[in-house]
Amino acid sequence: MRFLSLTVSATCLLSLVLAAPRGAAHAAASPELLAAASARTTTGFITGKVVTQDGKPLKDVEVVADNTLFYNSNLIGYTAADGTYRIEIGSLPATWNVTAHLKMNYQGSSVSVTLTPENSQVVAGGLHGGGVRNFIYRPQSSNASNPYGVVGIINVQRGIGQYGVDESKVTLTITPVGKLADGSTGKQMVVKPVLSGDGWIVPDVMFGTYTVSATMNGTPLKVRQKVPRGAFPAWAASYTGGFTHDFFAVRPVMFVELGDDE
16 A cells, blocks of 8 residues: 555656646756756866957867876867867866967968966866866967067067167067968057066067167167077168077067167
């Protein structure tokens, strides 16, 4: 009889559920169901979206999930047209450091630009691992912890024997010539170089060709390209050129020297 009572009760309960208004049942269960569905979707995967500063999606950005347990053990994915990506990490009990890199073509070679994560924490792996990591393309990203930014750098120094030049008092006018590596025409910049571990630099300059002129306390200076070998270029009122890997630079840098009339 007890078994029969339980059976009848279960049947009644099922009938009540089936008889309940469909909309009301759905409304009551939807938060929990959505949360469960979301967990199933992200578990075992790293997902996210890559956009520009104004929110436009970026396609073909390389996203790297670096397994911190094993050396040089990475998973790589690429963003779709809507800027999203999805990397399956499985259930390996490890953590994953996620980075994103935008490839640009400059002077016949590929230049990798590191993008800014919204969340820089590692993603946990394991049976319930996975997470969301979004990225933003910020060409102007230099700060106290990263004085070099993520794109081009102009390295500025006084020429040999040009003792009258004080880099701390110099102002540069940097004018783009033609299209830059990101496809834009850029804008003219009037800036003062900042001191870094590699000397005086102007960070966050998009790769491309520029005309550079300089003044010190309002007085024009002479400018020329700094070269690693061979004869020194002639001094001029300005220098027009691009970025190179000279002086063992890990990314393309424009090297310029400054001189005065002394």
